[in-house]
Each structure stands twice: as structure tokens, then as C-alpha cells.
Amino acid sequence: MQPNPKAKSTLPPLSSMVLAAPMPRILHAPQRLRVDASMHTCATSCESICQGREPRALLRPKRRLAIIVAGLKNRFYPLPLLRHVVGPAAKAGWEVDLFVSLCTHSSPRFNHSEFGAYWYKPTPNPRFTNYTTSEFQRYFAGHARYWGAHRTSLFLRDRDHVVGSPPKKRRFTGISHERVMRSALRLWSTEVVWRWMQEHGFKGYDVVMVVREDVYFVDDVDPSRFTEPNTFFARGFHQYCRVDPIHSHLVDDRVLVFGRAAAPAMLNLLTEWYTHPSPRLDSLGAPEVFFGRLAKEKGLAVSLVPGDWLPFFAALHMRVHKTSLPMLCFRDGTTAHLVHPQGPCVSSEQYLKISSEEPDALQYVSGVKLIPFCEEFPLL
Numbered sequence: 001m002q003p004n005p006k007a008k009s010t011l012p013p014l015s016s017m018v019l020a021a022p023m024p025r026i027l028h029a030p031q032r033l034r035v036d037a038s039m040h041t042c043a044t045s046c047e048s049i050c051q052g053r054e055p056r057a058l059l060r061p062k063r064r065l066a067i068i069v070a071g072l073k074n075r076f077y078p079l080p081l082l083r084h085v086v087g088p089a090a091k092a093g094w095e096v097d098l099f100v101s102l103c104t105h106s107s108p109r110f111n112h113s114e115f116g117a118y119w120y121k122p123t124p125n126p127r128f129t130n131y132t133t134s135e136f137q138r139y140f141a142g143h144a145r146y147w148g149a150h151r152t153s154l155f156l157r158d159r160d161h162v163v164g165s166p167p168k169k170r171r172f173t174g175i176s177h178e179r180v181m182r183s184a185l186r187l188w189s190t191e192v193v194w195r196w197m198q199e200h201g202f203k204g205y206d207v208v209m210v211v212r213e214d215v216y217f218v219d220d221v222d223p224s225r226f227t228e229p230n231t232f233f234a235r236g237f238h239q240y241c242r243v244d245p246i247h248s249h250l251v252d253d254r255v256l257v258f259g260r261a262a263a264p265a266m267l268n269l270l271t272e273w274y275t276h277p278s279p280r281l282d283s284l285g286a287p288e289v290f291f292g293r294l295a296k297e298k299g300l301a302v303s304l305v306p307g308d309w310l311p312f313f314a315a316l317h318m319r320v321h322k323t324s325l326p327m328l329c330f331r332d333g334t335t336a337h338l339v340h341p342q343g344p345c346v347s348s349e350q351y352l353k354i355s356s357e358e359p360d361a362l363q364y365v366s367g368v369k370l371i372p373f374c375e376e377f378p379l380l
Helices: 076-093 133-146 177-198 263-266 270-273 287-298 335-339 348-357
Strands: 044-053 064-071 095-103 150-158 207-212 215-217 232-234 251-259 301-305 312-318 327-332
Touching: 044 270, 064 076, 064 177, 076 095, 076 133, 076 215, 095 177, 133 150, 177 270, 215 263, 232 263, 232 287, 251 263, 251 287, 251 312, 263 287, 270 287, 287 301
Parallel strands: 064 095, 064 207, 095 150, 232 301
Antiparallel strands: 044 150, 207 251, 215 312, 232 251, 312 327
């Protein structure tokens, strides 16, 4: 099965309201939805759209930033995104719109597991374990407005999308089939949100940022660095705190940033992967190769930016021992990378600051709170 490039998105129709109250109102509309022929029917969907009233003093042309998150609710870490991306951008005068689509249950294709990296002994983010749908909507929409989001569109579904395997020539040769299909699901989930945005008039953004749900930003992001319209931006794969990204030939696909013209050229991601005619997209080794290759096929510039332009780690909660509580940790690094960085890296002061702000950080006997690195604990 291949995605139909002409199919309409599977997200519900837009309902928007201008809010004068200090806290956002929530539109909660469960309904059955018809999905295009290559998909199945989602039993339940919820839509929350909160639009803040524009202060009169700011009624002037603004730069506009769209942030897309598509993934699983149990892997989502929203506050670092709001604190370090939405907040600084809004303070700098950007109009920031959030489009977040989350599934509350993982696909049966993956044995209902949210995590491919099983060796970390991962568990769902416990913060939202006992949240009802309405409570989660209110939590996220309220925090988004607090940090300055102009509009927040939140879509929740209780079944994940179903996608078919890629054509044989487009299968990544260097990774497992499960990871291929997890990549396909993520790309299609992102494309569905992008299609919905286009169908409902959310266009013309100066910058579009696609963020994986498990990204944990550790310092502020300046969107004005990404305004070249025909450029695709990303960090070098496995480079943060280790080496300058110019030495990497792979894209870290956890955060992808697109200029005004690059976004519509690139963001039908799964359709491009499965159906783009160029043989240069055949038999690639991994998803990290695909994004840069597709950008070049589209005639776009590819910019691998310094790690401190997109300062983040991938985060998860891991259960170190069977009887222990889940512990928040950062993936793909060690404390030594912070103490002796080989490239752009979060400062020790900032690392301590974000750890002190995190309720799930480890509290040591000395009173210091730290978010540890997963690799410093026994793995499977």
C-alpha cells in the first residue's frame, strides 16, 4: 500500500475561536472519521484549537513560525519545547502556531510498544499516565498559551495510522524492517498534519519546524537563523557536544527546519519517499540520508547547522531496575561529553539550570538535581 498523493488529510475540520479569557477554552469533539482508502478508520479523534487575541500594540506584519509535532503521547515532552522554542520566539515578536498530532496507543505492528530502542528499558512518560483526554488538552493548551503560542491545534487519536511497506527499491538497506516502518509511520503522520494545514489555509510561514515528540530542548532556539527561504536546515547526526556538524554527512532527523519555500517542497514526506521518480533516492542506507538527498533533488540548499543552533537531546524515561521508578534521562551521550565537549554543546551552567527546572530530574544527596544520561546506566 502506498499513500495517495491526492488524498485529503485525516484530521478533523477546523474550528477556531478567539479567546479573551486568561486561560484557553477547549473544543473537545469526539467523532468517527473516514480515512482515505489506504488507511483505516480512527475510532476517536479530538481537536483543540486555541487562538489568542492579538494585542493592539502588536497589530503589524510579523514573522511566522509553525511547529509540527507528530508522534506518540507517551513519548512527548512538551514543556522544553514551549520554554525554549515557543517562548523565546514569541518574545522576539514571532507569531508562533503549534500543530501537534499524537496517538495515545502504539501500533499493533510494533507489538504496541512505543519504543524501538528497547535496550534502554524505556517506559512511557509518567507525567501523563493518568491524564484523561480533556485534562491533557487543558494542560497542553494552557501551557502553550502561557508561553506565547498564537494558535495551538492539538489532535489526539486512539489508533495510529496504517501505512504499507515502501517499494522494494526504496527500502533502507542499513536498518531493520521495524525501523523502516517506524520511519514510514512518522513521515506519514507529519505529512497528514502538513496536508491539513494546507487545506485549512495555514500557509506562508517564514519558518516551519518539525520536531520529534521525544526531543528535549536544553537551551533557547533563535528562529531568525533559519529564514533563508530555499534552505533545509538540520543538525549533524550524532554531533551535539561531540564534533562540529560540518564533519557529518547525515541529518539528525529529530528536528528538521524549513524555510518558506523549502517547506511546501519537502513536507509531503512519505509520498516523496515512496513515489519520487529520482533513482538517487533508491537503496539509501538510513532515513538520515533521505532528507538531505530529497532536498538536493528539490533544488534546495542543505545547511547542517552548529549544534547550539538546535540544542536538544532525545529524552526518555527508563526503568533501571525492575523495582525502581522510571527515571528521566538523555540519550546518546555521557557526562564526559558535557565536561569535555568536542563541538558546540550546552554549557554546564545551562545544564544545571534546566535540570533544576525539571521535576523528574534526579535529586542527589548534595541537593543538586541532574538529568543523567541513559548510557551511564546498565542497558539490555
